[in-house]
Amino acid sequence: MLGSVLLGFLVRRAIITVVLLVGVTLVSFLLIQAVPGDTMSATLSEQALQDPEIVAAYRERWGLDQPLYVQYLVYMRNLLQGDLGVSQQTGRPVLDDLLTYVPATLELALPAMVLSLVIGVAVGLYAAVKHDRLGDHAVRAGTLVGLSTPPFWLALVVLYVFFFLLGVSPSGGRLSTWIVPPEQVTGSVVLDAALEGRWDVAWDAVQHTALPILVLTVLTVAMLVRFVRSAMLEVLDADYVRAARAKGLPGSRVLTAHVLRAGMVPVITVSGLAFASLLSGTVLVEQIFSWPGVGQYAYRSATALDLPAVLGVSLFVAVVYTAVNLVVDLAYGLIDPRIRLS
Amino acid sequence: MSPILSIEQLAITLRGDLRVVDDVSLEVPEGEIVGIAGESGSGKSMTASALLGLLPDRSVTAGQAWWRGGREPVDLLTLDQRSWNRVRGREIAMVFQDATASLHPMLTVGTQITEHMRVHLKMSRRAARARAIELLDRVRIPDPEGALRSYPHQFSGGMRQRVAIAAALACEPRLLVADEPTTALDVTVQAGILRLLEELRIESGLSVLFITHDLAVLAALTTHAYVFREGRVIESGPTEALLFHPEHDYTKTLVAARPQADDWDDPEPVAGATA
Structure with missing residues (x-):
């Protein structure tokens, strides 16, 4: 019975997702049209723009001479065949672009999320237990600072400290420039180097991830801690926690088996959102660390009015959010x- | 024989200098059910909380609460966290007013009945499970084995309170502190729970400190009772004398205020009803 309920749930979800994705393409498509200027002026040189032949050839090449609805239908037809089109800016298929940029973002987002969850839950629970005492106040001050720190500023400060002053960290990029990058298999430089057995290269890549992960983690933790704290405070007051104490269970067991379990539900919602936003790219942090991630790709495509690329990124973000929501x-x-049982 | 619990001049002050219990002395003889009656806010639940070390943060207590159910007498009010965890759940157990709230919604009944057995009695998973089935059977939960795998929301209110009582009894405590355990239940179900407590007292010599605001319940269950008002004991004595010949004006008012239906006979069981 549980299986059929789950199946029905997944089917409903799949239908909603398809409708949502169509909506996302439509909205992104129209929004791009609404922006003054077009991709030609962003891609072609001043001189080329003067030449009507080049302009006509360009319009034909990208199908811009067709009416709007034809352009959209052609895009959708190709999309159904798994073809996201070709980026006008990079000249490569959008899918290939995404396959290089997304793993770079994942390489930062995944570790940052895991770290944030571990630290956020531990610190939030600590603050809840120390409710209104010194520890709680200290945590609150810390999260307030974390929340009100602009990400780009924090990124610059850690670069200044760890790269310039201490010299213990590289300045940016995914690998030191003198290293030949490993062949792309997973898309994560760390993993790919490890797969080739080049441990020194993998270590170099890990060092490059450290600072951006640190920045992303600080920001995510600051937000998570506040949620965890309030969720756990509510649970700590619950009768079933008093009952668990009344049973003479050790404090650690009460916290892990009883309090955490019940307090995790709201925390999971927020973590899902946080993870989705980490995945859809953090432009400023990627920019400062010269990290070729989704955020940078999105930013560059948008400023160049590169329609296929923008649509591709929008679809990716929509898929990320629906997938994360499903997991949540x-x-x-x-x-x-x-x-589960109702 | 000295009582298993004697509270002497207990005072409880909450944070912000709010005195909620003042000069309360009380005794629970072994193997008896002693009642505490009083309206809400009279300090009866705070007294119960003090007996399990569950007072709110930063409360201050004065007086003594001598517990003689362990190896040697201890003053409960002086226990540290570690000693508390040897007493509560093991020697003194508690049943709360609302089993819906006092059972963890996300843990199976089996876990909630066995977890403290495994801690206190160092029982194996299997032994604890076997004992849990016995306990559920004892409190008359049908299909105890299935019940172990179920979650609290799959039971009715009365069944949930029975599960909570089974969990409280798991480590064979000497004293059960029951804080209005039947208030949230309807009358038929309530009668079943009260009968169960009385049986447990007779069979296993369990002492019970029963807190209620329902004088009918007090009369049906307890031999000795204390009437609380504004944090103090204003009258105490054998329950029957207390209720039929109250001396204190407040007790008289309480007795007069109870619903008049010449009630407290066990209601006729409804066909098919399970408490």
């Missing part, structure tokens, strides 16, 4: 039997 909903069911 499944996690609810896993944690809370009242959701």
Whole structure:
């Protein structure tokens, strides 16, 4: 019975996702049209723009001479065949572009998320337990500083300290310039180097990830801690936690088995959103660390009015959000039997 | 024989200098059910909390609460965290007012009945499970084995309170502190729970400190009772005498205020009803 419920849930979700994705393409498509200027002026040189022949050839090459709805339908037809089009700016298929930029972003987002969850839950729970005492106040001050720190400023400061002053960290990029990058298999330089057995290269790549991960983690932790704290405070007051204490269970067991379990539901929602926003790219941080991630790709495509690339990124972000939401909903069911069994 | 619990001049002050209990002395003889009656805010639940070390943060207590159910007498009010965890759940257990709130919604009934057995009695998973089935059977939960795998929301209110009682009894405590355990239940279900407590007292010599604002319940269950008002004991004595010949004006008011239906006979069981 549980299986059929789950199946129905997944089918409903799949239908909603398809509708959503169509909507996303439509909106992005129209929005791009609404922006004054076009991709030609962003891509072609001043001189080329003067030449009507080049302009006509360019318009024909990219299908810009067709009416708008034809352009959209052609795009959708290709999309159904898994063809995201060719970026007008890079001249490469958008799918190939995404396949190089997304893993770079993942390489930062995944470790940052795992670290944030571990630190955020631990610190948030600590603050809740120390409610209104010194520890709690200290944590609150810390998160306030973290939340009000602009990401780009923090990125610059850690670069200044760890690269310029201490010299313990590289300045940016994914690898030191004198190293020949490993062949792309997973797209993560760290993993690819490790797969080739080039441990020194993998270590170099890890060092390059350290600072951007640090910055992303600080920002995510600051937000998570506040959520975890308030979620856990509510649970700590619950009768079933008093009951667990009344049973004479050790404090650590009460916290892990009883308090954390119940407090995780709202935390999972927020973590999902945080992870999705990390995945859809953090332009400023990527910019400062010269990190070729989705954020940079999105930014460059948008400023160049590169329609296929913008649509590709929009679709990617939409897929990320729906996928993360799906995982979050499944996690609810896993944690809370009242959701699973009803 | 000295009582298993004697509270002497207990005072509880909450943070912000709010005195919620003042000069309360009280005794629970072994194997008896003693009642505390009083309206909400009279300090009866705070007294219960003090007996399990569950007072809110930064509360201050004065007086003594001598517990003689362990190896040697201890003053409960002086226990540190570690000693508390040897007493509560093991020697003194508690049943809360609302089982819906006092059972963890996301843990199976099995976990909630066995976890403290495994801690206190160092039982194996299997032994604890076997004992849990016995306990559920004892509190008359049908299909105990299935119940172990179920979650609290899959039971009715009365069944949930029975599960909570089973969990409280798991480590064979000497004293059960029951804080209005039947208030959230309807009358038929309530009668079943009260009968269960009385049986447990007779069979296993369990002492019970029963807190209620329902004088009918007090009369049906307890031999000795204390009436609380504004944090103080204003009258105490054998329950029958207390209720039929109250001396204190407040007790008289309480007795007069109870619903008049010449009630407290066990209601006729409804066909098919399970408490």
